[in-house]
Amino acid sequence: xxxxxxxxxxxxxxxxxxxxxxxxxxxxxxxxxxxxxxxxxxxxxxxxxxxxxxxxxxxxxxxxxxxxxxxxxxxxxxxxxxxxxxxxxxxxxxxxxxxx
Numbered sequence: 608x609x610x611x612x613x614x615x616x617x618x619x620x621x622x623x624x625x626x627x628x629x630x631x632x633x634x635x636x637x638x639x640x641x642x643x644x645x646x647x648x649x650x651x652x653x654x655x656x657x658x659x660x661x662x663x664x665x666x667x668x669x670x671x672x673x674x675x676x677x678x679x680x681x682x683x684x685x686x687x688x689x690x691x692x693x694x695x696x697x698x699x700x701x702x703x704x705x706x707x
Contacts, residue, residue: 610681610694611668613702627667629659631680632699636672640699640707644668649676656687663689670695670702 619626620642628644630637637646647655649671659667667689671677674697681692695702 610696612696613706616668616695617702617706627662627665629667629669629680630671631669631676632671636699640703642670642699642702644670649680652680652683656684659684659689664691666691666693668693668695671698673700674698 616626616628628642630641630644630646631649631652632646633648634646667684669677669680669684669692671680674694677698678694681694684692
């Protein structure tokens with residue numbers, strides 16, 4: 608699945624879509640700024656996959672600070688059978704620079 612850019616995600620959020628968004632940053636980063644995603648730090652993702660099993664065939668958007676950790680999360684989730692994982696290009700750095 609192709610990744611998603613900040614403008615598409617922002618528009619979908621503004622339209623009230625119910626989205627599955629996972630923030631794989633650390634808690635301190637989440638506390639500084641977040642867009643309301645579910646916080647699951649990257650190092651905790653493997654132990655939380657069972658809780659996310661109902662999302663295996665749904666669109667899941669992952670994001671981090673710049674897009675690197677969330678790309679790793681995307682690759683890991685896809686290797687575990689998730690079929691529609693999209694990385695937020697540019698992460699929260701791009702979001703804060705262009706949206707907020």
